[in-house]
Amino acid sequence: MKIQLVFLLTSLLALSSSVMLVHGEDPYLFFTWKVTYGTASPLGHPQQVILVNGLFPGPVLNSTTNNNIVLNVFNHLDEPLLLTWNGVQERRNSWADGTPGTQCPIPPGTNYTYHFQMKDQIGSYYYYPTLGLQRAAGGFGGITINSRPLIPVPYDRPEEEYTVLIFDWYTQNHKDLQKILDSGKGLDRPNGVLINGKTAKGDGKDKPMFMMKPGKTYKYRICNVGMRETLNFRIQDHRMKLVELEGSHPMQNFYDSLDVHVGQCYAVLVTADNKEHTDYVMLASTRNIHTNPHDKDAAVLTGKAIIRYVGGHGAPSPKLPPAPTDIQWSVDQVRSFRWNLSANAARPNIQGSYKYGQIQIARTIKLVNTVEKVKNKLRYAINGVSHVDPETPLKLAEYFGVANKVFKYNIITDNPPAKIAKIIEAPNVINITYRSFVEIVFENHEDTMQSFNLDGYAFFVVGMEPGVWSPDKRKSYNLVDAVSRHTVPVFPNHWTAILLTFDNVGMWNLRSEMAEHRYLGLQLYISILSDSAQFRDEYSLPEWQLLCGIVKNLPRPKP
Template structure:
């Protein structure tokens, strides 16, 4: 008996060792990118389809799985896809933005090799070049926990993806031309829910007594959107890969570029109820609805929908209440709160202020007085091949100009330099009347503080240094500030951008170079064998290092 027990124990140890060292599974996707007719607001317009779908297919994945996505560009334009929140650990080569990747030429393809390395949660993908995002080409990403990792809530009976966003009936090219001419975008024409709006909006069927997870992403161009389910409360459970304290809300604000998950229980009378999506912080409120339909529904929704909150305090207080569930496991079987970010010494403070100005008499947006100018060569390739003159390292100062925002800004391909494994404090300052939304590729940030008014060093006294939520997209309220702490643990060239897409297109972005002087595959993967070359990098093929097989994790 003792021998059998010993043999069983040895077998279990063998299996654990082999499962730990085995390569994570692969999932393969083949995507065909085309233009096609869509009518999301009842008006025929040209949209970007993926395999004939608008929105695009959902990526279903599990922690650590490898995603092989072969993208065939059948548009007449160069094209790239980027991954909002899917952190490419050690691999900015796959980021899919103009500073890291050459565009996929018309009629050609490129295969992304992504990995959901140590990640869970709700995210989305989108087209990053030109103004393609205004035409579609976006879709949801769901990264599920591995079966043996405990999740801090019972498994829902089902889950739904809910992609919400503002939308224009004008074509993306017309909108781009408007921005190129130096003009601002008008207000959007409507709000979409999974590519539709009321009265033909999306429907979600539920059964009485069952609990459902909604994975909500704001894939729109600019507006904060308020989300409510008529007659039902929602429990927030996850924000961009972080399990949260499970607070109950009657409605939630989802800012541009943000994703989150809520649970709700179908515990009301069996009939129809509305989901209402409303714009926030603009003069004219737009609203769209979808239907929660109980099985055996006895009739349509009939109560009047409540108005969306109208004040900043509602949203600010809600944002402050979103905290990390420190007893929950993340993608690994250890508590999320075991990383004591509040006790790490800050090595650098960076203050970033947005501003609207002009360059050559045309509207531009800037960060610390610098409006980003697109280069003829991806910055990542220029850095790799030591091509001079493509970008200026240190072009973004660590603080806004002493005189504050100015109408005149300078245009430059500026890159902020930073050291690998440094721990930085970034204060996002907003002196304008609209909500700002910021995203950093390749990283999550600890949102330790936010308020209206002016940030000062005394503002640190209010920081949450214990259980601040970790996420990749953060909002800054009008005439306010948001402070985040960032562990720069991911080597590469990473895009820091406004998620208000017209602002990003006109320069409110830059690249953060997370640098180590001793390159190692432990810190950054080699250039992919299938990397596209363009611009000045195309002439650098003679000096290109021999292709190196991608190391296994």
């Protein structure tokens, strides 16, 4: 079989990790990952976790702009598995997106080989499992896409780079958490916060997680890979210079702390310029961004890690920097991010839509999230539709010409009523015209935070205000230097507007990064079709692609 041949080649060339081959095309990186269960005690109690190559969190997928990735995943779990690449824009290739709407799951005891390219990208991202609540058990890790040597970055090369995954954590098994949601209830607050799968006490007895040489500058790639909580990230007695934000180089401002919403990644430079030469505490704390007074008063959970100066000694100071406490501080921080238009790096949206302020809007889509009980079960919805994944992946149904047997397009409207009467459960798929320039407005009428991600794309976050959106709000848009990114926060009782060109053919998942909300229906898929059906617009169905549902035994369409 093709998969077996690819794995044989992978094993011979890569042995256990990776190898790069030089062809006439862009370089190839080969990886082999084994996904298994294991036992860890991140909060002091042994519990089952999901490991990648024996690691929790998993290994960093390290690459460079335009590298081709061939990643053979062996599923040693007792349940199906899919991995997605949060923020990686798989150009013309939603076949590798790793969501239930695009791919058949990898059955237990089998393997599958992902093929995708880091096309025209740089930056800090991460991967994670998308089925059920597997994310609550691990299976995630960082993704680094380095800039090619010929394209300089707008800062000096750091002494070293560190990946920092921060996340809220439950001590319950992920299957038990899923049963709670299936029973109609919501999840309680997490039990703690971890940094790279651990938390320190800060009493001088902890082993350091990171080392810094006095006077040297280090790059920290920070991603919130958690389930639900916005986390405030800060380093005791050190300031952070923001140099990259989900693949974009922003204006380089200094920050004492950063609110990192679920699904978001930042890269900062930190200089070891403190003359005390002792240990310092890195902190990630829950922000409790809610308008419900009861939730706002919930106890703050904090994860810690130790940074040690090389040659230094002494316990860290017990005086730790506090986190901000109000919502407006976080809103203002997001607004402070501006794109560095002079940075000489790969631009997202290769059709030139970085000149987004000069493009006429072809379509406006308003997406309103709501939540209510449906048949005695909690369901979240977009414009009144709570998404349900069918047995046949949406992309496969579309490609095989049997979409009408699996789902209906556009069952939601672009402009929902002010009051959504009820929630229905169904696959939620909308069509958007290829290469059209679209305005999407998210309205969050709930008292909890939301964070939305769009696979396959980066977009420009141009507006964010409290209340309800209306066309006259466009007067306040930033149409010059808004940051291009793939994840956007939508604050309680606020709206957020984004602009983008839909120039990447495929079936792409727009979802809440709050795992509970996504699992209970707060997501949809966007279908971008090309009239030409040319290879230049979209790759053909790979020969090794798994088939399931009603297309399992159908003849494959011609390439």
